[in-house]
Amino acid sequence: MTKVLLIGGGGFIGSRLALRCLAEGFSVRVADVQLPVADQVASRDIEYMAGDFSETSDLDGMLKGVDIVVHLVHRAMLLGLDSSMLPEIERNVVPAIKLFDRCLEYPGLRLLFVSSGGTVYGDPDERRPLAEHAALRPISVYGTSKSMIEKALGLYVAQRGLRALVVRPGNAYGPGQVPFKGQGLIPTVMASALQGKPVTIYGDGTAIRDYIHVEDIAEGIVAAMTAGRNGEAYNIGTGRGVSINSLINDHIRPLVVAQGLDIDLRYVESRGVDVSYNILGTAKLTNECGFTAKTQLEDGIAETWNWILRGYSSVGQ
Template sequence: MTKVLLIGGGGFIGARLARQCVAAGLSVRIADVVQPAADADTADGCIEYVVGDFDDSADLERMLDGVNVVVHLVHRAMLLGLDSSMVQEMERNVAPTVRLFDRCVADKRLRLIFVSSGGTVYGEPEERTPIVERTALRPISVYGTSKSMIEQVLGLYAAQRGLQAIVVRPGNAYGPGQHPFKGQGLIPTVMASALQGKSVTIYGDGSAVRDYIHVDDIARGILAAIQAGRGGETYNIGTGLGTSINALINDFIRPAMAAKGVEIDLQYAQPRGVDVAYNVLDPTRLAEQCGFRAAIDLQTGIAETWDWIFGTYGGADHR
């Protein structure tokens, strides 16, 4: 049986990916720095948990023991602000990930999937059309720059040292289980803010367009790359459909929340220098090579997310 190691697998995407892998008949080991909860989902014993830091050599050896595929999901302290330190970002994320690549190169049977960021690595596209994987990477945030740097190193290792590697670039993830007020995830933050009577700040005029994709579809997309992806390839995981922030809130989130009588107080502020005006991913390559297409439409996904947010945050003050 193929055994998959999910580094950072206790997170939002990783937890869903673990379930998808188990359903596909794979054995899963989740590696994270946080001790799993007592009621953590083990999927009938098919999910193993290892607590440790992948940048610690002894911990990494325990994580890698007996696995065939490594999925790198973890990113420490996502930095999007204009004053974010690139030096700190390289120390926290780039250098440890390169050391992971060094270890994987030493074991020729290992395959590696690096989860990058389709929402940030491309920067501002020249045209408002879905972005294909061959598009030049021109990130405008520290986070996106870090992801693109890691991709470049991974390409070098694949070309020169024979590392079996695939890059996946997900769009804007959302769905049940994504906690608000974490510096990312507009959808849960809008919903939870409205529940708590807080205003929601939108940077810019709300016309920025994004490719919102349900976390379950992202998990299925990564699984498709694990099962059928070609070594050395890069795959967007998106819907190919763009939705502006204004449309997201007015056409999808507001109607979902209306049944509970919850209103959204929107406030608009000056745009930030780290936000692009358009980001929609072309998912054709993953569809053609791996047979994957996103299946959950935005209306359905928003309704699911609202039910979870209301059930989790509806009766408490979570600031």
């Protein structure tokens, strides 16, 4: 049986991916900095391991006996203009390159790097879905470090013979995404409405994003892992975009109002690190790997709202 190692698999995307891999018949090992508590164990059929993949001794334990490695880790997602690139490189780029080096010591091992379709492309010259061959021109520290890791991985594929590929997911959302963490607008807007907190919108709310349900991302990763070509990059998106204003006012606000609540939006100056347009072209993943996102935005938002209602209705949580 093929064994998959999910480095950083205890997170939002990783936990869904672990279950999807199980459903597809893979053996799954999840490695993260700490073991999950009992109610966070996704399945008893998943092997959990605590460790730091930047430490060689921990990494060797993680890699032992696996066939595929999925790199999901990103420490401290930084978006502010005052964020420094040097600690970002030390925190995320250097450990990734060390991982690539170590993977070469395990013949036959394949690696999949989870990049960021929402940030690596930057602001496109034309407002149309972005194909994988588009230039990588990130405007944030986070997107820059992701693109640096991609470029380094491409070098390892071309010169060192590493078997690897890249996926670039759009803006993930869905049940299980914790609000107020600086990432995940949808759950943050919902929980803020429940708790009477204002929501800060950077810019005028016209920025367009490709929001994709976490279950679709997990399925897209497995599709690329199974049928993707060595050295290639694959977008995982819906091919459809929605503005922040439309997302909130047309999709989230009706659910909130039905509960007798409202959303307090506070518009502030743009941060200068957020792209104004991002819709991912999906033809490559569809044509080569047979994947198409299934979850409609309105259905995914309703599902997320029900999850938020159960866990974040009390002020102060």
